[in-house]
Amino acid sequence: MKAAILAVGSELLGTDRLDTNSLRLTGLLARHGVELRRKAVIGDSEEEIAGELRALLPRVDLILVTGGLGPTADDVTREAVAAALGRRLHPDAAVLADLERRFQSLGWRMPEVNRRQAQVVDGAEVLPNARGTAPGMRLERNGCTLFLFPGVPTELEGLMETALEPWLAARSGGVARETAVLKIAGLPESVVEERIAPAYDEFGREAITILANVGEIRLQATAEGPEPERRARLQAMVSRLAELAGDAVYTTREEDTLESVVGDLLRAAGTTLTAAESCTGGLLAQRITGVAGSSDYFLGGAVTYSNELKTKLVGVPAGLIAEHGAVSEPVARAMAEGVRRALKSDWGVGITGIAGPGGGTPEKPVGTVHIAVAGPRDGEVEHRKLRLPGDRDRVRRFSAQIALEMLRRRLLAAAEPA
Amino acid sequence: MKAAILAVGSELLGTDRLDTNSLRLTGLLARHGVELRRKAVIGDSEEEIAGELRALLPRVDLILVTGGLGPTADDVTREAVAAALGRRLHPDAAVLADLERRFQSLGWRMPEVNRRQAQVVDGAEVLPNARGTAPGMRLERNGCTLFLFPGVPTELEGLMETALEPWLAARSGGVARETAVLKIAGLPESVVEERIAPAYDEFGREAITILANVGEIRLQATAEGPEPERRARLQAMVSRLAELAGDAVYTTREEDTLESVVGDLLRAAGTTLTAAESCTGGLLAQRITGVAGSSDYFLGGAVTYSNELKTKLVGVPAGLIAEHGAVSEPVARAMAEGVRRALKSDWGVGITGIAGPGGGTPEKPVGTVHIAVAGPRDGEVEHRKLRLPGDRDRVRRFSAQIALEMLRRRLLAAAEPA
Numbered sequence: 068m069k070a071a072i073l074a075v076g077s078e079l080l081g082t083d084r085l086d087t088n089s090l091r092l093t094g095l096l097a098r099h100g101v102e103l104r105r106k107a108v109i110g111d112s113e114e115e116i117a118g119e120l121r122a123l124l125p126r127v128d129l130i131l132v133t134g135g136l137g138p139t140a141d142d143v144t145r146e147a148v149a150a151a152l153g154r155r156l157h158p159d160a161a162v163l164a165d166l167e168r169r170f171q172s173l174g175w176r177m178p179e180v181n182r183r184q185a186q187v188v189d190g191a192e193v194l195p196n197a198r199g200t201a202p203g204m205r206l207e208r209n210g211c212t213l214f215l216f217p218g219v220p221t222e223l224e225g226l227m228e229t230a231l232e233p234w235l236a237a238r239s240g241g242v243a244r245e246t247a248v249l250k251i252a253g254l255p256e257s258v259v260e261e262r263i264a265p266a267y268d269e270f271g272r273e274a275i276t277i278l279a280n281v282g283e284i285r286l287q288a289t290a291e292g293p294e295p296e297r298r299a300r301l302q303a304m305v306s307r308l309a310e311l312a313g314d315a316v317y318t319t320r321e322e323d324t325l326e327s328v329v330g331d332l333l334r335a336a337g338t339t340l341t342a343a344e345s346c347t348g349g350l351l352a353q354r355i356t357g358v359a360g361s362s363d364y365f366l367g368g369a370v371t372y373s374n375e376l377k378t379k380l381v382g383v384p385a386g387l388i389a390e391h392g393a394v395s396e397p398v399a400r401a402m403a404e405g406v407r408r409a410l411k412s413d414w415g416v417g418i419t420g421i422a423g424p425g426g427g428t429p430e431k432p433v434g435t436v437h438i439a440v441a442g443p444r445d446g447e448v449e450h451r452k453l454r455l456p457g458d459r460d461r462v463r464r465f466s467a468q469i470a471l472e473m474l475r476r477r478l479l480a481a482a483e484p485a
Numbered sequence: 486m487k488a489a490i491l492a493v494g495s496e497l498l499g500t501d502r503l504d505t506n507s508l509r510l511t512g513l514l515a516r517h518g519v520e521l522r523r524k525a526v527i528g529d530s531e532e533e534i535a536g537e538l539r540a541l542l543p544r545v546d547l548i549l550v551t552g553g554l555g556p557t558a559d560d561v562t563r564e565a566v567a568a569a570l571g572r573r574l575h576p577d578a579a580v581l582a583d584l585e586r587r588f589q590s591l592g593w594r595m596p597e598v599n600r601r602q603a604q605v606v607d608g609a610e611v612l613p614n615a616r617g618t619a620p621g622m623r624l625e626r627n628g629c630t631l632f633l634f635p636g637v638p639t640e641l642e643g644l645m646e647t648a649l650e651p652w653l654a655a656r657s658g659g660v661a662r663e664t665a666v667l668k669i670a671g672l673p674e675s676v677v678e679e680r681i682a683p684a685y686d687e688f689g690r691e692a693i694t695i696l697a698n699v700g701e702i703r704l705q706a707t708a709e710g711p712e713p714e715r716r717a718r719l720q721a722m723v724s725r726l727a728e729l730a731g732d733a734v735y736t737t738r739e740e741d742t743l744e745s746v747v748g749d750l751l752r753a754a755g756t757t758l759t760a761a762e763s764c765t766g767g768l769l770a771q772r773i774t775g776v777a778g779s780s781d782y783f784l785g786g787a788v789t790y791s792n793e794l795k796t797k798l799v800g801v802p803a804g805l806i807a808e809h810g811a812v813s814e815p816v817a818r819a820m821a822e823g824v825r826r827a828l829k830s831d832w833g834v835g836i837t838g839i840a841g842p843g844g845g846t847p848e849k850p851v852g853t854v855h856i857a858v859a860g861p862r863d864g865e866v867e868h869r870k871l872r873l874p875g876d877r878d879r880v881r882r883f884s885a886q887i888a889l890e891m892l893r894r895r896l897l898a899a900a901e902p903a
Contacts, residue, residue: 081511082512083508083694085503085507090503093498097500103498104527104528105498105525105526105527105528105537106498106525107523107525107526108523109522119523255593255596256555256557257556257599258596260557261598267558272558273495276496276559277557277559279637280637287496342788348767348771348774348779349766349769349788351767352770352771352788353765353766353767353771355766356766357766357877357878359841359877360843362791366791366793367798369785369786369788369798370767370770370774370786370787373780373784376784376785376828379828380828410794411793424777425778454591456591457616459775463775
């Protein structure tokens with residue numbers, strides 16, 4: 068079954084609101100194996116709405132419309148649907164009586180404008196709305212089903228439960244759709260793409276989605292059909308993708324983040340971490356401490372923005388900075404070892420770089436970043452030099468991401484039996 | 486001019502993502518008096534995208550497409566646009582050379598898949614993308630203009646600035662609609678709403694928007710019509726709103742953030758800052774150092790997550806922690822004074838609290854946070870105790886926000902002639 072969602076409301080075309088109702092509907096559709104083909108937002112224009120519906124009717128099996136069922140003059144969904152289907156509106160006595168009762172029970176007389184909400188499209192089934200004045204409607208036309216829902220989220224949710232879900236359940240006959248995720252850090256999207264290419268052939272290109280965001284790749288695998296085939300297929304996809312992507316996959320659990328995975332490794336090993344940050348300015352510590360319970364393994368850190376603090380807080384020799392510059396491999400190594408030693412942790416991270424926009428030189432352009440991970444024994448320091456593209460924010464985010472990924476790999480290696 | 490926005494990407498049809506790019510585009514369109522008629526989200530299907538474009542072409546003057554310009558097989562916007570316009574794709578040597586240079590500068594060989602990004606629709610103007618590998622394109626067809634943009638927000642923003650805004654400015658003959666902003670920190674939305682209520686009557690409710698987000702309120706005033714009336718009206722609104730909201734308004738410049746305003750005050754006074762953070766775990770330092778040039782006034786900070794580090798790094802007496810607990814007024818004061826003294830800055834901030842979800846007690850529930858600001862002279866320490874609602878992330882963000890606002894007010898007071 069193919070579906071489309073249409074959100075009606077000029078306020079949804081402004082600069083500060085998004086159609087969040089569609090996320091609620093999408094979750095329900097996905098659980099019943101309905102494929103969402105498109106969603107659209109249209110203003111309170113009868114002509115535009117009717118035009119969109121006419122275009123959708125022959126192309127999908129299910130159209131979910133939200134909004135535009137209120138009592139005011141700019142609520143035109145009822146008229147637009149009638150126009151698109153070539154039908155008329157009629158006043159529904161039962162709906163009108165119900166509306167009047169609603170207002171009476173609140174001690175008010177029903178305003179005249181609310182009569183509009185008792186207008187029903189010919190042939191529609193009225194869907195009672197216990198949470199508001201706008202009833203929903205269900206209509207059929209040449210094998211396509213339309214649901215009209217109010218745009219108020221709580222009212223929509225009520226009707227999803229009482230009207231949409233039972234209807235979907237009756238039709239889907241247990242067929243469903245499931246998604247699994249693999250998260251990858253520190254690899255470019257195109258490298259991941261090359262690695263997993265064989266899986267596209269094996270499972271189909273539509274079944275696998277790849278999303279990139281500042282040093283983080285998200286692979287999504289989707290399987291449809293009845294159990295137990297669906298589950299087996301999903302597991303086969305995840306296994307194959309994990310095999311192809313290799314040890315760059317840091318988790319297959321949606322709730323994990325790179326920093327929570329690093330935290331779990333630290334906790335499992337009973338080891339502790341500290342960090343000395345220059346160009347990231349606390350971003351790494353902030354991500355690590357964003358994880359609940361991180362005080363189990365993260366002792367703290369130093370934001371050593373000035374050269375003096377690199378020396379004072381984590382013991383980087385002033386001569387080393389003078390000789391190599393603050394952004395250099397020796398200083399990054401000294402920061403990682405220094406913070407580990409000064410703050411008495413098993414592991415230490417040092418990050419120093421030029422995030423920009425100022426501060427770059429021909430030898431050390433903006434984006435030059437040195438990252439070092441020290442531990443768990445004295446003198447065991449790993450170093451990477453990066454030349455990162457992008458603006459200040461991106462250089463900082465990328466640096467923190469790479470530092471976490473370096474740490475993860477070191478922790479994994481340390482956890483292996485010698 | 487009528488416009489439509491089309492966001493491409495199957496991930497935007499899932500249950501956890503919305504097309505937030507459209508908000509950025511909508512703001513720019515509104516400033517240039519362009520009417521947004523509709524927006525739609527479509528999956529990575531060449532046929533669906535081409536179908537949508539064919540339907541839009543005769544109906545609007547401007548189509549903005551985001552996403553689907555990546556290197557991978559599911560990035561099909563280029564092909565779909567070519568199909569919708571009945572044109573072909575050709576490899577662009579300049580784009581290819583630029584792509585290869587990008588990878589070389591990172592020390593990587595360009596993966597074969599990235600060649601797809603050098604495919605350009607016949608007749609398109611290539612829009613160079615300094616922030617990523619996917620160039621944008623501009624096309625004309627029977628009086629309708631199409632812009633193709635990458636979906637990565639920072640890349641989109643770059644191209645909006647370098648390509649879309651100049652194009653709009655040339656066509657709109659100047660801005661038809663203008664928005665001014667007033668940013669406010671540390672006040673609840675309802676308090677701001679009460680204060681500015683008279684302005685609703687004076688200028689109309691539609692002209693003023695109020696948006697709230699974790700300790701930050703954004704007031705937007707909008708004026709339309711020709712110059713000079715529009716400008717005069719906007720200035721009158723800003724003056725009146727600033728008068729009503731009072732000294733809680735920290736800026737009327739869009740580009741300012743609370744941390745950049747604090748930075749400007751520090752720089753103007755020639756003073757320096759350090760921070761000792763416990764529950765915020767580096768979030769404050771990360772915000773301050775996110776501002777370019779912050780090394781002028783921010784020396785660094787200590788993330789003193791453990792009690793030992795509170796003592797070791799910023800000299801909080803162990804006895805004070807034992808007596809009052811780590812989350813207490815005396816410890817926050819000692820952190821602020823201690824970090825200022827130990828790291829030799831004019832100002833010092835100390836934050837200690839319980840961000841949750843664990844760690845709360847009946848006397849000190851989750852959300853209890855103590856913030857202290859010390860300086861510029863010894864012993865001048867201001868303290869606030871907060872009981873913040875919300876989850877870990879919200880408590881942390883709110884705490885950093887309040888700390889910055891306390892600092893801003895202290896800096897303003899210190900700048901006044903005695």
